[in-house]
Amino acid sequence: LYSLDPDNKQLAKKIAKYSKEFGNKSIDYLFYLRLDQPIVHELPSTPSPKIKMALYANREQTPQELQAISFQPSGTATVTDEKLGEVLRVPSYIDKQIVFNPLTGGVDLQNAKGHIEFSAKRPFTISLVHPERTLLIKNAQAENIFSADLSDKELQGELIVVxxxxxxxxxxxxxxEDLIPALLASRVQSITHPAALEAFAVxxxxxxxQAAEEQKDRPYFITDNDTDFKFKGINLIFKTLLDASKESAKIRLTQAQAGSYDNCGVLTADQIQNTADKPGYIFSPANVSKYLLSNPPADLYSRPQDPTQWSGIKWMYVYDGKEIQNRIAYKQNIGKLRAIMPTSLTPNGRILSIRFEGSKGSYEAKTPQEAAFILSAGTMRSNLFDIVPLYKGKNIKSVLVRGYDTGFGYGLCLQGADGLAKKGMDYKGIIKYYFPNARILNTTTGTIN
Structure with missing residues (x-):
């Protein structure tokens, strides 16, 4: 919870208490992936447009200032200063440390014994001599250990230290092209059909x-914690994902909102129907509760075979009123929480903004992301839900939230794609199904359909 809501003072006190009882290494309480050596070692590299991805970003997509890391290449690596050129060579499987030096305000590159081999106050690059080799980033340290997932990551390409x-x-x-299999790996744990994987790779x-084109003037285009790009390292990939990435390179979406989300209900936000078995009422704000409380259709494309997994489509949470009140107080003190009212909805009932009324005033969360954080500290699955406040006297004691599907409902539904694939549809058909108005570029011929 503290990693989701680092300003929560009550949780901070509990962390301090546990640190005294169990020792001062709070980082040991967290579920971080730790690797001693590179796992992949060697992976073919496909020449393609470069993507600059900032690592170790927080919930707001801000890359964290690190204090130290270790790195180990699976092949010879070079360290290059932007003005001095190559300054150091690192042999295979040799650990080096990069450490911030507060006395100089610069960064020191050290060997395993702590001896400084290179120092810099300007960016420098760590590159692999052979591009099919990999680079393992280990033991990342930040001032706030909860600010980002500080797990070890194995990389391809160059590492720029800024x-x-x-x-x-x-x-x-x-x-x-080298990044796509790893992005697939972090999102497709339950997606198994090759056609669905290929559609997601597209x-x-x-x-x-698109991000590379729109952000080309920035020091980085995406972060490893973007909503659409969760990167945990190429160490997670396997052959099925490599095959899906290679096969899917034949087409590309243009002029489309190329988003994705995990589970879909009866109707997506962009009006794509995931069932032929329509209920007898329209999908609208007035009927949202009917959808939340009724059984999903038997022929829903994203219907899980395992009945215990229905919570991916229909879910329910109870949130504590005081915690909601405390998160609002980061922005504005509205006193005791007394009412919660959606103020803006999409035509089919997805919540875009919410007003919170209190004993001393009101506050409006004007985006779905802010509303989700205030209500749930970031655990809300989608913006299609209804709210049932539970009172103690005049004040809200807790809030029951009943919700449907995941994400914002735009783009490719992963479970729906898997369902269509099981029905025999290939990846191009799946893309056309979820993006019916998109222009599709054939990367082999250069033609657009």
């Missing part, structure tokens, strides 16, 4: 290249 006023930032400069590729 000194900052209080530490340094990491940017992975990598071929788009969406990721299209979104990556």
């Amino acid at each position: 000194p900052t006023s209080g530490g340094f930032m990491l940017v992975n400069n990598v071929n788009a 969406v990721l590729r299209s979104a990556l290249l």
Whole structure:
């Protein structure tokens, strides 16, 4: 909870208490992936547009200032200063440390014994001599250990180290095609059909290249914690994902919102129907509760075979009123929480903004993301839900939230794509189904349909 809501003072006190009881290494309480050596070692690299991805970003997509990391290449690596050129060579499987030096305000590159081999106050690049080799980033340290997922990551491409006023930032400069299998790996745990994986790879590729075009003047295009791009390292990939990425390179979406989300209900936000078995009432704000309380159709494309997994489509939470009140207080003190009212909805009932009324005033969360954080500290699955406040006297004691599907409902539904694939549809058909108005570029012929 503290990692989702780091300003929560009550949780901070509990962390301090547990630190005294169990020792001062709070980082040991967290579920971080730790790797001693590179797992992949070697992976073919496909020349393609470069993607600059900032590593170790927080919930607001801000890359964290790191204090130290270790790195280990699976092949010979070079360290290059932007003005001095190559300054150091690192042999295979040799650990090096990069440490922020507060005395100089720069960054020191050290060997395993702590001896400084290179120092810099300007960006420098760690590159692999052979591009099919990999680079393992280990033991990332930040001032706030809850600010981002500080797990070890294995990378392809270059690592750019950017000194900052209080530490340094990491940017992975990598071929788009080399990144796609790892992005697939972090999102498709329950997606198994090759056609569904290939369709998702098309969406990721299209979104990556669009981000590269739109953000080309920025020091990085995406972060490893973007909503659409969760990157946990190429160490998670396997052959099925490599095959899906290679096969899907034949087409690319243009002029489309190339988003994705995990589970879909009866109707997506862009009016794509995931069932032929329509209920007898229209999908509208007035009828949202009927959808939330009724059984999903038997022929729903995203229907899970395992009945215990229905919570991916229909879900329910109870949130504590005081915690909601405390999160509002970060923005404005409205006193005791007394009412919660959606103020803006999409035509089919998705919540875009919410007003919170209190004993001392009111506050409006004007985006779905802010509304989700205030209500749930970031655990809300989608913006299609209704709210049932439970009172103690005049004040809200807790809030029951009943919801449907995941994400914002735009783009590719992953479970729906898997369902269509099981019915025999290929990845191009799945793309056309979820993006019926998109222009599709044939990357082999250059033609657009």
